[in-house]
Structures are given as C-alpha cells and as structure tokens.
Amino acid sequence: MNRFLDVWRHSVLGRHLLTALIGLAVVVVVLESVGDFRALQLAAMAYLGIAAGGLTVLTGINGQISLGHGALMAFGAYTTALLLDDPTSSMPISLVVLASTAVALLVGTAVGVAAARLHGPYLAGATLALAIAVPGIALYFGSFLGGEQGLRVSLPDVPVWALDLEYLLTGTEMSRSQYVAYLGWITLIVTFVLLANLARGRVGRRWRAVRDDEVSAELAGIQLGRARISAFMVSAAAAGAAGSVLAITARLAAPSGFTIVLSLTLLTAVVLGGLGYLSGALIGAGLLTFLPPFVTRIGGDAGLSDIRAAELAPLVYGLVMVLVILLAPAGLVGTTRMSLAGRRARRQMAAAGAAGATTGSPGTTAPHDSSDEHDPGTPQASGSTTPKGSTR
Amino acid sequence: MLTLDKLTAGYGPVTALQDVTFSAGKGQITAVLGANGAGKTTLLRTVSGLHRPESGTISLDGQPLRKVNAEQMPALGMVHVPEGRGVITELTIEENLRLGGLAKGGKLRSEDLERVYELFPVLADRRASLAHTLSGGERQMLVIGRALMSEPRLLLLDEPSLGLAPRIVAQIFDLLRGLVDDQGLSVLLVEQNARSALSVADHGVVLNLGRVVADEKASVLAADDQLRHAYLGF
Amino acid sequence: MQQLVNTALGGLTLGAVYAAFALALVLIFRSTRIVNFAQAPMAMVTTFIALTLIDAGYSYWIGFAAALLSGLVLGAVIERVIIRPVEDKPEINAVILTLGLFITLHALAAVIFGNRFRSFPAPFGLRGLEVGGTTIRLTTSGIFTIAAVATVMVLLLLLFRYTDVGLRMRASAYNPEVARLLGVRVGRMLTLGWALAAVVGSLSGLLIASGGLVHPGYMDSIVVYGFVAAVLGGLESPVGAVVGGLTLGLSLSFVSGYLGSELVALAALLILMLVLTLKPGGLFAVASARRV
Numbered sequence: 001m002n003r004f005l006d007v008w009r010h011s012v013l014g015r016h017l018l019t020a021l022i023g024l025a026v027v028v029v030v031l032e033s034v035g036d037f038r039a040l041q042l043a044a045m046a047y048l049g050i051a052a053g054g055l056t057v058l059t060g061i062n063g064q065i066s067l068g069h070g071a072l073m074a075f076g077a078y079t080t081a082l083l084l085d086d087p088t089s090s091m092p093i094s095l096v097v098l099a100s101t102a103v104a105l106l107v108g109t110a111v112g113v114a115a116a117r118l119h120g121p122y123l124a125g126a127t128l129a130l131a132i133a134v135p136g137i138a139l140y141f142g143s144f145l146g147g148e149q150g151l152r153v154s155l156p157d158v159p160v161w162a163l164d165l166e167y168l169l170t171g172t173e174m175s176r177s178q179y180v181a182y183l184g185w186i187t188l189i190v191t192f193v194l195l196a197n198l199a200r201g202r203v204g205r206r207w208r209a210v211r212d213d214e215v216s217a218e219l220a221g222i223q224l225g226r227a228r229i230s231a232f233m234v235s236a237a238a239a240g241a242a243g244s245v246l247a248i249t250a251r252l253a254a255p256s257g258f259t260i261v262l263s264l265t266l267l268t269a270v271v272l273g274g275l276g277y278l279s280g281a282l283i284g285a286g287l288l289t290f291l292p293p294f295v296t297r298i299g300g301d302a303g304l305s306d307i308r309a310a311e312l313a314p315l316v317y318g319l320v321m322v323l324v325i326l327l328a329p330a331g332l333v334g335t336t337r338m339s340l341a342g343r344r345a346r347r348q349m350a351a352a353g354a355a356g357a358t359t360g361s362p363g364t365t366a367p368h369d370s371s372d373e374h375d376p377g378t379p380q381a382s383g384s385t386t387p388k389g390s391t392r
Numbered sequence: 393m394l395t396l397d398k399l400t401a402g403y404g405p406v407t408a409l410q411d412v413t414f415s416a417g418k419g420q421i422t423a424v425l426g427a428n429g430a431g432k433t434t435l436l437r438t439v440s441g442l443h444r445p446e447s448g449t450i451s452l453d454g455q456p457l458r459k460v461n462a463e464q465m466p467a468l469g470m471v472h473v474p475e476g477r478g479v480i481t482e483l484t485i486e487e488n489l490r491l492g493g494l495a496k497g498g499k500l501r502s503e504d505l506e507r508v509y510e511l512f513p514v515l516a517d518r519r520a521s522l523a524h525t526l527s528g529g530e531r532q533m534l535v536i537g538r539a540l541m542s543e544p545r546l547l548l549l550d551e552p553s554l555g556l557a558p559r560i561v562a563q564i565f566d567l568l569r570g571l572v573d574d575q576g577l578s579v580l581l582v583e584q585n586a587r588s589a590l591s592v593a594d595h596g597v598v599l600n601l602g603r604v605v606a607d608e609k610a611s612v613l614a615a616d617d618q619l620r621h622a623y624l625g626f
Numbered sequence: 627m628q629q630l631v632n633t634a635l636g637g638l639t640l641g642a643v644y645a646a647f648a649l650a651l652v653l654i655f656r657s658t659r660i661v662n663f664a665q666a667p668m669a670m671v672t673t674f675i676a677l678t679l680i681d682a683g684y685s686y687w688i689g690f691a692a693a694l695l696s697g698l699v700l701g702a703v704i705e706r707v708i709i710r711p712v713e714d715k716p717e718i719n720a721v722i723l724t725l726g727l728f729i730t731l732h733a734l735a736a737v738i739f740g741n742r743f744r745s746f747p748a749p750f751g752l753r754g755l756e757v758g759g760t761t762i763r764l765t766t767s768g769i770f771t772i773a774a775v776a777t778v779m780v781l782l783l784l785l786f787r788y789t790d791v792g793l794r795m796r797a798s799a800y801n802p803e804v805a806r807l808l809g810v811r812v813g814r815m816l817t818l819g820w821a822l823a824a825v826v827g828s829l830s831g832l833l834i835a836s837g838g839l840v841h842p843g844y845m846d847s848i849v850v851y852g853f854v855a856a857v858l859g860g861l862e863s864p865v866g867a868v869v870g871g872l873t874l875g876l877s878l879s880f881v882s883g884y885l886g887s888e889l890v891a892l893a894a895l896l897i898l899m900l901v902l903t904l905k906p907g908g909l910f911a912v913a914s915a916r917r918v
C-alpha cells in the first residue's frame with residue numbers, strides 16, 4: 001500500500017498508468033454486466049471520448065479551436081473501412097486502428113501547418129471550411145469511396161485469444177458488440193494515457209505557454225509554430241483513432257456521418273466537460289451519448305414526433321454550451337475544481353489569519369493545486385489572453 | 393466649476409489616486425502636473441466617467457456626478473480629450489468634427505463647423521481627407537476643434553503638448569488662453585511639460601504617486617524652487 | 627462559349643448572395659471583433675418564419691418583410707442578451723458562444739418546423755431569359771436577387787456615409803472609447819449593428835431559399851462561403867465583402883461547372899488558405915502585416 005502511494009505521489013507516468021489500470025478494471029466490470037445495446041452505446045461514447053480528448057488538448061491546452069475534427073475523423077474512418085474491405089485479410093485490428101491514426105496524423109500535420117498562424121475566428125472559419133469540404137472528397141471519388149452511400153465496414157471475427165480470455169474470466173462467450181466496445185475503450189485508455197503524459201510533460205508546458213502568452217513564450221525560446229503544429233498533430237491523431245472506432249462501431253463510413261454537426265458535437269463535449277481537462281472530455285462524451293435517448297423520450301412523452309423529439313438533445317447541448325460560456329466558462333470539471341480549490345484556499349487563509357500571520361496578501365495565495373490534473377483552473381474558457389481588437 | 397473631494401481610484405491592488413481633493417475654477421485654466429505614473433490620466437478618466445472611483449465625489453457646478461456615464465458628459469458641458477489625442481483616424485476630418493457637434497445629442501449646427509474651421513484653417517482645407525493623414529500638431533488642433541464643436545463649458549485635456557514642437561505647443565496654449573478669456577471656457581489641463589503649462593495656467597495642482605502635494609496659484613508654483621526641483625523637474 | 631456565359635451568370639447571382647452574407651459578417655466583425663457563425667441559422671430561422679406565413683396563405687412579400695423584420699429583432703436580442711457579456715472576454719469565448727448559438731437555433735428550428743426539406747416559393751420566374759434566340763441562365767429571380775442585394779448595399783452605404791447614426795456607428799466600431807467620450811452610446815450602436823447585420827443575413831437566406839428547398843441546415847455551407855468572401859475582402863470592409871462575394875461566387879461557379887460540384891467546398895477552402903497565407907489582410911490590403 002505504501003509503495004502504491006509512493007508511485008502515486010512521485011511518478012506522473014506511474015500515476016497515469018495506475019489510473020489506466022483502474023479504468024480498465026471498471027471497463028471490464030461494466031462491459032461484462034451490460035447487454036449488446038448498451039455495449040454499442042458505450043462504444044459510441046468511447047469514440048466521442050477519444051476525439052473529444054484530442055480536441056481538449058488542442059483547444060483547452062493549446063488554445064487553438066478546431067471545427068474540423070469531424071473531418072479528421074472521416075479520414076480515420078475511411079482508412080479503416082478500406083483496410084477492412086477485404087474479408088480474407090488477416091490484418092490485426094490494432095494495426096487497422098494504428099494505420100487510421102497515422103493517416104489522420106498526416107492530414108492533421110498538413111492542416112496544422114496551414115493553420116499554425118491563424119487565431120480565433122480565422123482558425124474557426126478555416127477549420128469549418130475543412131469540415132464542409134471533406135465530405136465532398138468522398139463524393140468526388142465516388143467509385144473508390146462509395147459516394148453518398150459510403151463504405152460498409154466488415155468487422156473481422158473476434159480473435160480466438162479474446163474469446164478464450166473472455167471464457168476463462170467469465171465463462172461466457174464474447175459477443176461482437178462487446179468486442180467492439182472493448183476495442184473502443186482500450187483505444188480510449190491508451191490514447192488518454194499518451195495524451196495525459198504529453199500534457200503533463202515538457203511538450204504540454206510549451207503548449208500552455210503558447211496559449212497563455214505568445215510573446216513571453218517566444219521570449220522563453222519556444223517556437224510558436226512548432227508548438228501549435230505539434231498540438232494539432234497529436235489532436236488529429238486522436239481524431240483518426242476515434243474515426244476508426246466509429247467506423248467499426250457503426251460498420252459504416254459515409255459522408256453523412258461527418259458533417260459540421262459532428263465537429264460541433266465534439267466541441268460541445270469539450271466545452272461541457274471543461275476546456276483543458278481530459279476527464280471533462282470523457283464526461284462530455286458520456287453526456288452526448290446518454291443524454292439524447294433520455295431527452296428524446298421526454299420529448300416523445302410530451303407529444304413530439306420522433307424526428308422532432310430527436311432534435312431536443314442538440315437543443316439541450318446548444319443551450320448548455322451557451323450557458324457554460326456565459327455562467328461557468330471553465331466547464332463542469334473546471335468549475336467544480338475551481339470552487340473546491342477556492343474553498344481550500346479560503347480555509348488556508350482563515351487558518352493563517354487565525355495564527356496571526358499577516359504575510360501573504362490575498363493576491364498572492366492563488367488557489368493553485370498543482371498535485372491535480374492538467375490545468376489548474378484557468379478562469380476563462382481558454383487562457384488565450386489576446387484581447388479582441390488587438391488588430392485594430 | 394469642478395470639485396473633487398477625497399477621490400480615490402486604482403486598478404485592482406494598485407492605487408493610482410488617493411484622497412485627491414481640489415477644485416478647478418470657472419473661467420480658469422487649472423493645470424494638473426506630475427511625473428510619469430503620478431495618476432494624472434487616471435484622474436481625468438475618473439472625472440469623465442471612463443474609470444470608476446473607489447470612493448470620493450466629483451461634482452460639476454455643485455451637482456455630484458455619481459450616476460453619470462461617460463457618454464452623458466458632453467451633454468453636461470464637459471468634454472474629455474484623451475491622452476494620445478483620440479483622433480478617429482479612419483474617419484475624415486469633417487466626420488470627426490461632425491461627431492463632436494453631435495456629442496451633446498441633437499442636430500449638428502453648420503455654424504459650429506464654420507466657427508471651428510475659422511479657428512483652424514488647416515482643417516478647413518483638408519476637410520474631406522482621412523484624419524490619419526494629419527500631422528501630430530494638426531491632430532491636436534482637430535481634437536480640440538472637435539471638443540469645441542459641442543460648445544463645452546469645461547474642457548479636460550490630457551497632455552496636449554505630447555510630441556509637439558515648442559512652437560506648436562505655445563500656439564495651442566495661446567489659443568486655449570484666448571478661449572478662456574474671451575468665452576469663459578474652463579480648462580483642466582493635465583501636463584508633464586510643467587513649465588509651459590504653468591506659464592498659461594491660472595492655477596496648478598501637483599500630483600505625486602496619486603496624492604496632491606501642492607495646490608496653488610500657478611505663479612506661486614512656478615516661483616517655488618524647492619517644489620519645482622522635487623516634482624516638476626525644471 | 628454559351629457555357630462560359632452561363633457559368634459566369636450563375637456565379638454572379640450566387641456571388642450576390644455570398645456578398646450579402648459576407649456583408650452581414652463584416653458589419654458585426656468590424657464593430658465587435660466577432661465572426662458571427664450563428665448568422666447562418668439566424669437567417670434560416672427567419673426564412674422559416676417567412677415560409678410559415680406564406681404557407682398560411684399570406685403573400686410572398688408579407689413573408690419576405692416578416693423575415694427581415696424578425697431578423698432585425700433576433701439580431702438585436704442576441705447581441706443584447708448573449709453576446710454583450712463576452713464582448714470584453716478572450717476571443718475564443720465568443721467563437722464558442724456563436725457556435726453554441728448555431729447548434730441551439732438549428733435544433734430549435736428542427737423541433738419547431740420539422741427536420742425535412744420543404745420547398746420555398748420564388749417571387750419571380752425561374753426560367754432562363756431569352757437573349758438573341760438562346761436561353762441564358764439568368765432568370766427573373768436571379769435578376770431580383772442581384773437587384774435586391776445591390777439595393778441593400780446602396781442603402782447601407784447611404785446610412786453609413788450620410789446619416790448621423792451611421793457616423794456614430796462607424797465611430798463606435800473604430801474607436802469605442804473616443805466615441806463614448808463624444809456622447810455616442812456605443813452599446814446601442816453595437817445592438818443596432820447586429821440588428822442590421824441580421825437583416826442583411828436574412829435577406830441572403832431568403833434569396834438562397836427562393837425557388838429551392840429549405841431545411842434547418844440549408845444555410846450551413848453559406849456561412850463558410852460568406853466567411854471566405856469576407857476574408858477575401860479583408861473582413862472589415864463592407865465594399866471588400868461585396869467584391870469578395872462576387873469573386874468567390876464566380877470562382878466557385880466555374881469550379882462547379884468545369885470540375886464538379888462536389889469540389890466547390892474544397893475549392894473554397896483552398897481559396898481561403900491561399901488568401902490567408904499570401905494576403906492575410908484581404909485582396910485589397912495595402913499593408914500585409916496583420917494578425918489573422
């Protein structure tokens with residue numbers, strides 16, 4: 001137990017790996033206790049979570065906004081569909097996911113290079129243009145990419161070792177849906193460990209420095225362009241992995257799956273959860289997955305037709321997004337964290353005051369909890385300190 | 393005319409003005425002097441409603457200005473010409489002046505425009521050019537002209553001499569003196585250029601680190617060697 | 627030859643609509659430094675309001691006027707209630723806010739008006755005019771589109787150049803603090819700017835819808851084309867937006883006519899990236915140093 005605490009306290013990687021192990025255990029317990037329908041829902045949550053995690057790194061930690069991540073997911077999804085096209089191929093599924101990640105990484109590098117100089121509304125507009133341009137590629141190369149109908153994804157058989165392992169552990173057969181859900185969640189855990197390590201390390205510090213203040217970052221010897229592009233690459237790679245899981249879950253890669261709506265949905269997940277927190281991205285993805293059926297049922301009960309009731313969910317998250325920015329710009333996780341930290345700081349100050357210590361003005365005891373996650377309470381949605389009108 | 397009573401203002405933890413108390417008399421030029429960072433700009437911004445004071449009162453003709461916004465000041469007869477002049481460079485010279493004429497609310501009067509053009513013939517010649525084509529001195533004429541468009545009773549000027557040749561400064565100060573003497577205008581003149589300011593002002597207030605350290609007739613201040621050396625640098 | 631002329635004419639009509647939309651974006655950007663991505667669903671909502679009235683038996687023109695009027699109100703309310711609080715915050719907050727608004731209006735329209743394609747009437751004929759024995763691809767509706775956009779441009783120009791309120795609006799956009807010191811109620815001018823922009827946006831929504839199909843998402847790509855057009859013109863100049871809109875309409879019409887309509891959005895993306903890389907201040911910028 002003491003060793004365990006030691007690792008927790010002193011090694012970032014160790015802490016992340018332990019969290020990952022605990023996460024894996026939770027995933028196993030949950031997936032073993034749910035049916036096929038829920039398993040597929042959880043798989044959907046996984047791909048939204050992976051993409052949102054990548055977007056959180058980009059937007060929350062590096063301060064770049066992207067409305068084109070849905071398009072980057074499309075690259076991952078189509079790669080997966082093409083690689084799984086041949087039912088006789090024996091390419092392991094992990095390689096398929098990796099290859100899809102690599103393709104999105106390549107595309108993301110190009111986009112990142114082009115976008116590195118852009119800020120705020122310019123970056124948003126350019127990535128939005130990407131989001132509406134990419135589906136057109138699938139249509140243009142219709143004979144190869146399936147046009148409007150898209151490509152069906154044939155899921156390979158569950159590997160024997162997985163079946164065996166499942167049987168040994170639980171004494172039951174693994175269903176395909178379960179297999180897909182495991183695939184999604186293991187991808188998510190691996191992605192999150194990598195993202196968390198990057199965000200906590202030197203690279204992450206650079207990303208944050210660039211986000212917070214470009215001029216000082218540059219003075220500190222950070223190459224702005226390189227930091228921006230690397231953040232975009234990492235985030236695009238995550239989107240590629242997410243697209244791959246999406247294709248496998250939905251068994252389809254079609255242009256209609258990668259509209260602006262998907263890109264905006266990802267942004268919603270990130271904002272809802274709290275910009276800059278991986279855990280927030282996961283919570284956001286959970287909300288996006290489980291809120292719609294719930295809200296749709298309420299709408300149906302209230303007498304709306306199914307199609308209209310289905311639109312209540314986006315209505316809710318659109319509204320929540322507006323409210324989050326207006327009332328709690330740090331999002332769910334960020335706001336809770338800040339209020340906890342604030343309470344802790346107040347308590348400390350009260351204690352210090354009682355002890356008669358008069359040093360340390362209120363301005364200097366920042367509620368900064370460094371032992372915690374990636375981003376100790378950025379007060380705004382992002383730390384981008386560029387005031388509007390600086391170009392005036 | 394304008395009375396400040398125990399005015400305190402700052403920016404978060406920074407206190408820029410501390411218990412500032414003085415009055416600017418009617419039909420007079422009151423110079424506010426002090427080194428960089430003394431709080432002069434903050435003083436004007438607080439008086440004109442751009443910056444919220446922490447405490448204290450500001451009154452114009454005995455009426456406290458607590459609830460008055462910056463955009464209502466011209467209607468009360470007070471116009472603030474900000475530091476760095478505040479020419480709207482994207483508008484033409486005439487448009488800048490028209491804005492001044494609209495400041496009180498209501499319609500523009502063409503005789504006001506003609507009066508200002510008479511005062512500054514340079515502006516008349518170039519009325520249709522964009523204001524960013526003007527030189528520093530011309531810009532200063534433009535903003536003073538623009539302020540005069542609304543026929544103010546009190547003019548707040550923030551460092552009008554900044555970056556101008558001594559000859560132009562003298563010209564502008566002469567003009568101010570003329571307006572004060574002939575038309576009963578009152579001026580609150582913030583300056584670092586203490587020597588020129590005191591030569592034109594009736595009264596002087598010296599600020600140091602946000603506090604009033606002297607409040608005297610201009611001629612008295614100019615003659616006080618010790619004070620001049622300590623705070624005014626000449 | 628005939629195809630060339632037709633493609634150009636089609637591009638001009640489309641360009642007029644892009645120009646109007648770009649103008650709506652520019653009007654807001656130059657006073658608040660916000661690109662209003664929600665302009666697209668705002669225009670969509672007002673077009674649905676028009677359609678509802680027309681379907682209820684009122685004339686096309688009643689619907690048209692109602693759409694513009696509701697645009698005016700919607701723009702003012704949104705600025706006042708939602709945008710005002712983030713006007714002095716980091717720019718990313720406003721971006722996310724307008725996107726949240728985008729999703730909200732989109733979903734709201736789908737709940738209220740339904741999520742299917744509905745046809746929208748055209749005020750005038752949709753058949754190509756006959757010139758010298760051949761039919762060209764310029765319809766009466768197309769002429770109406772160009773005339774409507776031109777009229778709005780002229781009206782806006784007159785407003786900004788020759789009226790007191792126009793002068794106050796420009797002053798608030800260029801230098802809000804000095805404007806305040808000159809008695810301008812800057813907040814009110816911003817609200818007015820948003821309201822006017824929303825009217826122009828609604829107009830472009832109506833013009834695109836005329837004789838076509840509407841759907842909660844039918845304006846989504848227009849916001850991108852409008853943005854590209856606005857950036858072509860420098861994002862701050864109303865005249866630039868108009869020229870940018872026409873340029874883009876023509877270019878995209880040629881891409882669509884000669885390369886394939888699937889590539890239109892990709893071409894827009896390429897044009898945008900080229901401009902941002904080579905002339906970030908827009909095609910007509912004198913100085914090229916500018917943060918984008």
Ligand SMILES: Nc1ncnc2c1ncn2[C@@H]1O[C@H](COP(=O)(O)OP(=O)(O)OP(=O)(O)O)[C@@H](O)[C@H]1O
Pocket residue numbers: 403406407408426427428429430431432433434435584
């Ligand atoms: N926006 C601001 N935020 C924080 N501190 C400020 C701000 N503006 C001024 N200060 C501080 O308030 C104090 C007074 O500044 P102010 O601009 O009023 O001085 P000033 O007398 O006008 O100086 P100068 O002659 O250089 O114009 C200074 O210490 C300055 O650093």
Ligand SMILES: [Mg+2]
Pocket residue numbers: 432433434475
């Ligand atoms: Mg100053």
